[in-house]
Amino acid sequence: MADTASPPFEPRRERRAALAQFLAGGSQASHVEIIRLEPLRGGAIQENWAIDARFAGGTLAGEQPLVLRTAAPTGVPASLDRLQEFAVLRAAFAAGVRVPEPLFASEDAEIFGKPFFIMRRVTGTAAAYRITRDPVLEPELPGIAERLGRELARIHAIRPPCADLAFLPAYQDARPEAQIAGFRAYLDRHPVPRPVLEWGIRWLEDHIPPPVEPVLCHHDFRTGNYMLDGNRLTGILDWEFAGWGDPHEDIGWFCCKGWRFARLDREAGGISDRAPFYRGYESEAGSPVDPPRAFFWEVLASVRWAIIALQQSDRYMIGGERNLELALTGRRASECELEILMLLDPNGAPSSA
Amino acid sequence: MRDLPTGPALLALARDVLLRDLLPVLPDEAALDARLVASSMAIAEREAEASAHAPPAVAGELEKFYDAEGGETASLLRRLAHDLRTGAFERSGPQDDQARQILWQLTISKLRLANPRFLAANGFR
Numbered sequence: 410m411a412d413t414a415s416p417p418f419e420p421r422r423e424r425r426a427a428l429a430q431f432l433a434g435g436s437q438a439s440h441v442e443i444i445r446l447e448p449l450r451g452g453a454i455q456e457n458w459a460i461d462a463r464f465a466g467g468t469l470a471g472e473q474p475l476v477l478r479t480a481a482p483t484g485v486p487a488s489l490d491r492l493q494e495f496a497v498l499r500a501a502f503a504a505g506v507r508v509p510e511p512l513f514a515s516e517d518a519e520i521f522g523k524p525f526f527i528m529r530r531v532t533g534t535a536a537a538y539r540i541t542r543d544p545v546l547e548p549e550l551p552g553i554a555e556r557l558g559r560e561l562a563r564i565h566a567i568r569p570p571c572a573d574l575a576f577l578p579a580y581q582d583a584r585p586e587a588q589i590a591g592f593r594a595y596l597d598r599h600p601v602p603r604p605v606l607e608w609g610i611r612w613l614e615d616h617i618p619p620p621v622e623p624v625l626c627h628h629d630f631r632t633g634n635y636m637l638d639g640n641r642l643t644g645i646l647d648w649e650f651a652g653w654g655d656p657h658e659d660i661g662w663f664c665c666k667g668w669r670f671a672r673l674d675r676e677a678g679g680i681s682d683r684a685p686f687y688r689g690y691e692s693e694a695g696s697p698v699d700p701p702r703a704f705f706w707e708v709l710a711s712v713r714w715a716i717i718a719l720q721q722s723d724r725y726m727i728g729g730e731r732n733l734e735l736a737l738t739g740r741r742a743s744e745c746e747l748e749i750l751m752l753l754d755p756n757g758a759p760s761s762a
Numbered sequence: 763m764r765d766l767p768t769g770p771a772l773l774a775l776a777r778d779v780l781l782r783d784l785l786p787v788l789p790d791e792a793a794l795d796a797r798l799v800a801s802s803m804a805i806a807e808r809e810a811e812a813s814a815h816a817p818p819a820v821a822g823e824l825e826k827f828y829d830a831e832g833g834e835t836a837s838l839l840r841r842l843a844h845d846l847r848t849g850a851f852e853r854s855g856p857q858d859d860q861a862r863q864i865l866w867q868l869t870i871s872k873l874r875l876a877n878p879r880f881l882a883a884n885g886f887r
Contacts, residue, residue: 450794593847602836602843605865611849673883733798740805740876746869747884756859758866758886 427520428477429462432527435513438467449476455491455649456481459530469512476509479525488649492516493576495526497651500574500625506563509644533638535646540632541679542671549640554681556642557635558689561663564645565656565694567625580623583654585709589614592716599719605746609712612753618655618702626654631668632678660690660698661706666748667714667741708752715745773807808875820867827860839868 425443433441445461458477464470479491489497495514502508514526540546546553569580581587592610596603628650636643662668663686669679677686687698722739724730750758767775777800785796812818824838825831842861851857873881881887 450791596843602840604839604843604846605869607843607846608862608865611846733795733802737798737802737805743869743872743876744880746865747873747881747886750862750866750869751884754862754866756862758870759863 424521428460431513431515431517431520432462432464432469432475433467435527436464436467436469438464438469440465444472446477455479455647460527474530475512476528476530477521477525478528479521479523489577489651491524491526494649494651496573496576497625497648498526498528500567500571501564501645501648504563504567506560507642507644508648509646531636531638531644533636533641533643535633535636537633537668537670537679540637541669541675546637546640550675550680551685553637553640553642554677555685555689557630557663557678558686558691559693560642560645561627561630561656561659562690562693564627564630565624565659569623569653571625574625577625578652580620580653583623583626583628583652583658584620585613585617585705588709588713592712595716595720603715603719603742603746605749606712606715606742609708609746609749609753613705613709613712616705618657618705621655621657623653624656625651626656626659627651628654628659628662630659630663632663632670632680633668655702655706656694657699657702658706658709660687660703661708662710662713664703665707665710665714667711667745704752708749711745711748711752715742715749718742718745768810770807770810773803773810777803777807805876808878812875818867818871820864820871823864823867827864 425446428446429441429443432438432443442463442465443460444463445459447459449457449459456479458479460475460477461472462475463472478494492514495511498508498511502510509528509531512527512529514524515521516524518524534540567574569577589610592606596606627645627648629647630645634647635645663678664676664683666673669675672679675681677683691697718738718741721735722737725732725736726739780796780800780803785793785800788796821835821838824835824842825833828838828841830838842864845851846861851861870881870886873886
């Protein structure tokens with residue numbers, strides 16, 4: 410969120426005025442002046458705008474760095490709308506998870522053209538390649554992994570029923586059976602056959618672990634979705650896929666190879682080996698990580714990543730969204746397929762390959 | 763017969779100009795897009811180069827596996843995908859092994875075009 414992209418459009422003056430009025434109403438300020446409003450780079454699915462606003466009086470008196478989060482032109486299936494994401498962020502903030510403080514939300518399209526919410530802008534970088542190969546950060550990374558483990562356990566301490574989160578998809582929807590059905594339905598519509606994914610999905614079907622008591626899962630908890638300012642964790646971002654689920658799903662996702670960036674050898678998010686991450690998680694959760702269950706979810710993570718990669722390129726191929734990064738992401742599906750083979754085929758690659 | 767330099771050679775040169783000459787003078791906010799353009803050009807170059815040579819070995823392996831000489835690769839791949847979904851080879855050790863070998867070949871040959879660096883980072887040439 411620290412990098413600024415070239416602006417796709419300058420919001421009309423009346424939009425800025427409407428936004429200023431909205432912020433004043435939410436904060437009981439007598440007046441709000443918007444000093445800066447520009448898009449931030451990095452949200453493939455959502456659009457984030459940096460706002461610097463000066464509040465005259467009210468709960469946010471003074472100059473405040475904020476972020477406005479709204480939907481990108483085309484979304485991917487299974488993501489929460491902005492008001493729902495706002496509610497999840499509020500629940501996480503209330504549970505003591507390190508997140509940017511959520512402030513206001515609106516579904517009034519008259520203000521910014523589409524529903525949005527406002528949160529505080531936290532400092533630092535989420536740039537995954539920078540984090541995984543910064544020599545200055547290197548000695549701090551095991552400590553950061555441990556901290557992230559604790560944060561994840563704090564998220565998982567939020568359990569249903571939870572009146573404010575009643576809209577979240579049911580646990581049944583996140584069960585492997587439902588995800589497998591979703592993967593296959595997608596592949597049936599996809600023009601290119603993906604035999605490796607079919608093989609991996611078949612393995613998943615044969616190894617589904619028994620159900621657990623569901624918890625709040627972030628469902629995209631990984632390097633690239635947390636902000637670091639030096640060695641300080643300043644916020645866990647991008648809650649649009651949150652839902653009830655198996656806590657090991659988040660653990661498998663964090664550790665899967667698709668999210669290790671510059672350091673494929675460091676199994677906890679490319680920042681450390683698993684031990685500090687698991688240690689932090691277990692100390693906060695008060696219960697041990699179950700490695701075979703985490704392995705199952707890690708295989709599922711590679712399948713899910715591959716499907717998401719294909720869906721991202723569909724946004725160009727089918728949705729017509731002119732975005733080179735999305736178009737190229739489809740090529741990453743084969744990286745996930747290699748990982749599925751490496752995880753599940755004990756014999757390894759034949760010499761002829 | 764086309765004139766020289768070939769399409770892949772032009773792409774390679776254009777990519778070199780982009781990365782060496784243009785990238786250093788582009789504003790920071792355009793650097794990521796420039797790198798994405800360079801990656802796209804590299805994929806296109808490798809694909810053009812590969813298609814100028816023999817079809818990938820995996821096509822032949824698929825034909826052998828299904829005893830379907832001259833069969834269309836896309837429809838054989840679709841058949842393989844369907845068979846793997848239903849576990850068609852799970853009771854036959856040799857067929858299961860052969861199918862898995864095809865999966866490895868298919869994946870490695872795709873990554874040679876899409877991301878040879880990732881392949882190398884995982885210990886494959």
